[in-house]
Amino acid sequence: MWKTILRRFLIMIPEVIILSILVFLLAKAMPGDPFTGSINPKADPAQIHHLMKINGLYDPWYQQYWNWVVHLFHGNLGNSYQYQEPVTRLIGGRAANTLWLALFTMILTYVFALPMGVYAGRHEGKLPDTIIRVYTYVTYCIPFFVILVIGIWIFGYVLGWFPTTGSISSDANGWIQTLGSRFYHILLPGLLGALFGTVNIVQYLRSEVIDAKHSDYVRTARSKGVPSKDIYRHHIFRNSLLPIAAFAGYSITGLLNGSIFTETVFSYPGMGLLFVNSISYRDYTVITALVLIYGILNLIGTLLSDIILSIVDPRIRIQ
């Protein structure tokens, strides 16, 4: 098993290198240069030329790439043009918001999906199963941003139950109020994300439970006289839980990619909204950094899931 994990890591290294080259080349392809915004329009062209030269912008691209990577490892991602502040500090402030929202959504997704999956599998072919199947089908095919817009319209504006912008209200002071206000702001996006993101877990768990129902250990438990409720709770559910836990990595990846929509609709100041704003202001240093961060987070999420799956399920280990 350690071999599998090691192999998985080794494959990851070239992926990260290619990603960083791709991101670097995309950044080069964008109009503008690193001095945009830090010099005034009256600057002497010869001076700019000099600045470009001493900063190595006339070097061949591989040398520039190397310098960029060295800066990257020193934690220096450049300055944001729009916010006039180091990109690392800017993103650091926003990352927490995005990660909290993603974590909250993921926990809620599991809270909704686990009982539904087990229940659907237990009552396979009966009415509750059909209802859950229709529910997962409907939630799966509607584009998520449409749900967000309709959700904020009904619950945020018409009914007025939830805040419609921001991550914290301006009059929140004190420790408890701050925490409460933050929670209140992620409640609606979290609920919508969870209610409409259960499909994978429910379907996987359902088929897992249906398979387990006919397995030998369940038959043994039944013949021993274990009550049906306990069989589901202690035997089947525990066995099906581990592969489901492995979905967490993929789930985080999906939520991060969806965060662009969620944060735009709810004007929630996270990394997704920062990305959309930076595109509008052509703030290239921020864009590059965010694409790189999202790529690496995606990679870590998939890696995590793959490792858990290979621990849990010996069948998928690479020979």
Add this chain to the structure above:
Amino acid sequence: MAENFEQHSDISAADLARLTQEAQAEATPSTAKIIWSEFKADKPAMAALIIIVGFILFVMIGALFINTPKMMETNIMGYFNQPFTADYWLGADSAGRSVAKQLIVGSRNSIGIAIGLTVISSTFGICWGLISGYFNGYIDWGMQRVYDFMMMLPMTMMIIVLVTIIPHYNSVTLTFIFSIFYWEGTSRLIRSRTLAESEKDYVAASKASGTSHWKIIFREIMPNISSLIIVDCTLSFAENIGVETGLSYLGFGLPAQTPSLGTMIANANDPNNITQYWWTWFPAALEIIILCLSISYVGQVLRRAADSSQRQGSVN
């Protein structure tokens, strides 16, 4: 063959005709027949199919009669006109432009891009999956690494960045940009089926008799998994409607002067529009929901038709 048969056989012509008929009756019915009987057995599926086909035809033909540049002109007299009036069936937006007309042209654009995206990305994904699954070993390994890499990229972000870099783009370039990132799901599915299919005897027999690889892949394996391909294309069509509209909603899809269902829903970003002037965005949102649900429902029916154990309709 036929002449030989008549010379040496004792079976009369009438018997032959009867036997042929019996054999045809017992043979597996054609795919089209199975799908048709499946739709006949499932009334909601029939309704969904009629909605989709009727709506797409209506939008495609209707958009021909609308002068788009003229429609997009600002008309101050129609500022937020109420819906359900003679001039504005679905009201007007902040620039006094008819929502109903924008909806027709926007649907044409969005559905057109979704169809183009489905055709391009599915063709690529199918070829990728077939080749990767058929040639096992190093080719498959390499292609899988490319797949892993593509899965790692933050898709939405990459598309937005590419749209920003490219100075002039229209719906065709946009479709190609989307296609770069949306072939993975299809390729994974086709690959796993091709892997299973390549193990079968007919492929081994074909290889032994010296058929070329490409002929085996595209003339023998592909027809055998055609039902899977049809189902996958339908389901990804439903998904692809969400791709373009989602990016247009964010403001990185079609340019502002080209109406799309996504840009219409983006009207909801204004707190005034979302509550008071609901008709500027709600019809578009409703339309996307109905279209996506109908198309995926048709996809589910096709999936049932492809899997003989789940069929509800009876042929004959």
